[in-house]
Every structure is written in C-alpha cells, then in structure tokens.
Amino acid sequence: DIVMTQSPDSLAVSLGERATINCKSSQSILYPSNNQNYLVWYQQKPGQPPKILIYWASTRESGVPDRFSGSGSGTDFTLTISSLQAEDVAVYYCQQYYSTPVTFGQGTKVEIK
C-alpha cells in the first residue's frame, strides 16, 4: 500500500497570511504515460464530509477559490492557501489515486493565529 504522510499535523496562520501543507507518498504517484500525478486534496470542515479542492495535484475543482493551489510531482506535494480566510479553518487531507487501496494522509488542521 502507498503510505501518505502529511506535515505538519497542525498549523496556525494569521488571517491574510500564507498556509503551506506538505504531503509525501511512499512511492511515486506520477504516471509516466500521461505525466499526471494521481493526487487529490480535500478540505473537511467540522461536522461536514470532505470536499474536493484539487486533483491531478494542481487542477482546481470548479468553484474552488484561486487562493488554493497545489504543486509538486513524484512523491512530494504541497497545498498552498495564499491568503488565509476565516472560512478556511478546516482539516486538509491528501489522497493518492494511483492504485488501490486508495490511501489518505493523516490530515493537517489549519487554525487562525
């Protein structure tokens, strides 16, 4: 199974400042034939199910604000919130869909400083 490890486990950021979350996979999730990274980011607010933010490591889902961006390739990925808003308080998860079983990172809790 591919192990997904996020860092940090939690972070506190001031409103309007940048938040950066890292995700590392235990093996490459870059598919050579299409040069795509099979990584998705979700946001989960308290009492709600996860919501997809970004897929293919860097493609924003329709309707997701452009302050959210994803980057990285191979085994190392980053989710960046360029200017943190109050409504961004949530737990963020990465997930690989390169192979089954699909696996998730342990989550990163983002709070306001």
Place this chain on the structure above:
Amino acid sequence: QVQLVQSGAEVKKPGASVTVSCKASGHTFANSAMHWVRQGPGHRLEWMGWINAGNGNTKYSQKFQGRVTITRDTSADTAYMELSSLTSEDTALYYCARGDIVTGGNSFLRFDSWGQGTLVTVSS
C-alpha cells in the same frame, strides 16, 4: 447537482452486522463508482471498497475483505455497504463517496461528492 443521502445512525452489538445505504441523485447513477470510506475517532480516512454502479463489479480493501459487501440497486439509484462481525474498532463515521467512471485515468478513484456520513457505534 450531485447529492448523496445516507441512512441514519446505527448502534450495534459486537458480532453483529450493519448495513448503510446511500441514495444518489443529480447524476447518472450508472456512470458512477460508489465508494465507502470510514473515519474513525482519530479522524483518519480509510477506504473500504467500491462498486461500479453500471455493471456491479466490486473491489474491496484487503483489510476488509471477507467482512464487507457493497451492492447497488440501479432501480433505486442506491448503494449499500454491509459490514459484518463488528467490533468496537468499527465504531466510526461511514461515508459513501462518488467517483466518475466516464472521465477515465483512474478518475473514478477520486471523490467528487460525499454523503453526509452515518455514525455506526459498536457497543455491548
């Protein structure tokens, strides 16, 4: 707009089985991969398996193989997850989630819509 509505909370005794349903609307059910993901007290998300709503083929996580059965009823646009031989370790929030079969490229393994979750509590 895709909507997934799950059945209500369950309390079960150890050794029992539980079935959770997930009714879909707002999309073509047959084009969907219907997955089940659970979230335990530590909040880690754990994939259990999926069913191709079109042809009924299933695949399960090795961890749950033999204990989980995922089915669907195309006439009701509903997917079901049955988990047997319950223990306290199975106490969790169970989600159904949808992937798109049509797009291709393993896209069916990422989840564009989620149900609201069903809390299953296993207690003697």
